[in-house]
Amino acid sequence: MxxxxxxxxxxxxxxxxxxxxxxxxxxxxxxxxxxxxxxxxxxxxxxxxxxxxxxxxxxxxxxxxxxxxxxxxxxxxxxxxxxxxxxxxxxxxxxxxxxxxxxxxxxxxxxxxxxxxxxxxxxxxxxxxxxxxxxxxxxxxxxxxxxxxxxxxxxxxxxxxxxxxxxxxxxxxxxxxxxxxxGEYERSAVGRRRAAKALAFWEKHLAEIPASMIESIRDGRPPNLDWGLIQSPALALATNDLAARHGVPPATALQGLTALQLAAYTAERETFLRSIVSTRFRPASRGVVAAFNQNALFRLDCDPAGYRDETVGGLLRRSADAALTAYAHCEYDPLDLDAMFVAVAERRGITPDGYCFFNDTRFVLDRSPGHLVPPAELAERIQAALPATKLRSPVIDRRPMHANFFMFLMDLGDTAELMLCVEHGFLGRRGPLGFLTDLERLAVRAATDDQVTTAALYTAAR
Missing domain, CATH: 3.30.559.10 (Chloramphenicol acetyltransferase-like domain)
Incomplete structure (x- = not known):
């Protein structure tokens, strides 16, 4: 003691x-x-x-x-x-x-x-x-x-x-x-203009995105969340190689693959994810110590009909572009955004409160792509690593706010550690463990099959 x-x-x-x-x-x-x-x-x-x-x-x-x-x-x-x-x-x-x-x-x-x-x-x-x-x-x-x-x-x-x-x-x-x-910046004319631009961006996209990505399925009931956790060296190898090969941050590569699979699971042609973003875009704000995160709107077109010939590199570059667009429109008063959500949902005749989130929770400041591995060596290493994958359904006393789907990225070093909670029934019978297992499979195929297309990955995830 x-x-x-x-x-x-x-x-x-x-x-x-x-x-x-x-x-x-x-x-x-x-x-x-x-x-x-x-x-x-x-x-x-x-x-x-x-x-x-x-x-x-x-x-x-x-x-x-x-x-x-x-x-x-x-x-x-x-x-x-x-x-x-x-x-x-x-x-x-x-x-x-x-x-x-x-x-x-x-x-x-x-x-x-x-x-x-x-x-x-x-x-x-x-x-x-x-x-x-x-x-x-x-x-x-x-x-x-x-x-x-x-x-x-x-x-x-x-x-x-x-x-x-x-x-x-x-x-x-x-x-x-x-x-x-x-706070002085946020109340300045420049800050107010930036907020207005961000809210206009959200309003435009909220009017168009699939209702399944924002609509509550609870019918007024309290949240009933299912949890899944994966710890996978193979997923880490695949994701980090894809990031290095195509010049995107590893978390962005994983977010793009998550978005593609979520679209396939829900039979949608695009995905809307609320990303949790540290809004450190101005030199003055890079060293702010505070609760400084806000939601960004990550929207990715995943229509297999439109991307029959798109390579994985194309998908990941579009994911990086979607992330940058989201980052450019994530500084606003959250109360104004909440009010806008309610107004847009009323016009669309839906009940908001069932959003899909992706949150990189790592305490890591350097998130640059890693080093390339020769393709033959990568395939061998991934196959050797797959038996080490661990899956479990943890009991979590936590309720993410307003979520049908909430992905937590906790580690992406030697092992990828992801935790996913979903509103019961949102992913059908496959649930969070099915989603995480299929995400590992999707990433492995994307990293080891240089001929696979966005459309083929979408179809396989269905």
Whole structure:
């Protein structure tokens, strides 16, 4: 057993401020208010190793500097809704003496215990810290944060900042734009024009896309979600090779294949996916630490009649174009988008609330294509890897908001790890495990058959 010493990390910035939520914060605020009051499924956790030779006072000083750098880490969120940046305070701290306990086992158990505790957004600072030490020497820092304070991308920024601050000597760079500064842009004439353009784009496409991609099938019932999880080295090999071969990000390649298969499963000629996007398009916003994600509209034509001769490379390049178009139209007030959804659905005579999502949840900043593998070697490696695929139906106490279909990309390194939840009945009897199994098969064929066409992949997925 480890020994725990509770404490705090005092901070003082002298910066007191208050203002409305920015668009990304408002999006997650709405989700958190929709979830049960004590829900903690969206809390986030990262682990940062401590370099040898750094003592506990140096680690605590680095943590104090980290908190003072980023306003979102010392902000409370109040009804209004609005955010209040606190000029001083104390972040909860635990120091765990590990003794003979294994570091990896302790980090996993203590990290989850740190993450699952509820944050009161109006009263608690949205960050908790644990330092794991062995014989008094710091080994690891665990950071648990509310999703109101960070998204995956900005938590990677926080993790990188702390790693820099723990270096000897510390590496200190200028912090990014603070959330309230970002809010000034969103309320500016340029920000309002960008939002208007994005909403016009969504409205045009929502009037045309298949009803099955946005319509609720619940008839007013609570969500009834089926879950599936795949861990597949073969899917990772295929996806990463396709990305490298055709010059697209691996997640984009996987999103394009997911869209093609979803169209085939639902007998549609196109797919509409709500992608979760970090809206860091302006130089000033690239270093923002906040809940900064918004939904983007990824729309891909998958009509087999129109793409009888299209190669996989063509499909993936169109997927990349669709992703870029989506990124260009994803900055807007989410309340305005919700109101527009309702108006468009009323005109179309459908009940919205059954959207299809694709979310790359990895805390990874470098998402460039990988290295090519010779075709013969790739085929051999994939065939050797297929028996290692693991499939299961996890019991998940989580309810993605307004979703008929929600794909989570969790890893795409040596193993592809995907979790899929679907509203019961949306994919028929095949369900999420059938979809994930067929997605692996689709990716493998796309990577190993250089003659296969978009139309052939669509037909095979039916």
């Amino acid at each position: 480890s020994t725990t010493y509770p404490g705090t990390i005092p901070f003082r910035t002298g910066r007191a401020a208050e203002g409305p939520l920015i668009w990304g914060q408002l999006a997650i605020w709405n989700v958190l208010r929709w979830l049960p009051p004590d829900d903690t499924t969206l809390n986030l956790l990262v682990e940062v190793p401590v370099p040898p030779g750094r003592d506990l006072p140096a680690v605590l000083d680095a943590l104090r500097t980290l908190v003072e750098r980023h306003d979102s880490l010392h902000t409370v969120y109040l009804d209004g809704p609005l955010q209040r940046v606190l000029p001083q305070g104390e972040v909860p701290l635990e120091v765990h003496e590990l003794g003979d306990r294994g570091s990896a086992e302790a980090a996993a158990e203590l990290g989850e215990a740190l993450r699952v505790r509820w944050f009161d957004m109006a009263a608690d600072l949205p960050l908790r810290v644990a330092v794991l030490v062995r014989d008094g020497a710091p080994q690891t820092v665990l950071l648990a944060a509310s999703h109101m304070a960070v998204d995956g991308w900005s938590f990677a920024i926080v993790r990188g900042d702390l790693a820099n601050l723990l270096a000897d000597p510390p590496v200190v760079v200028e912090p990014g734009q603070q959330p309230l500064e970002r």
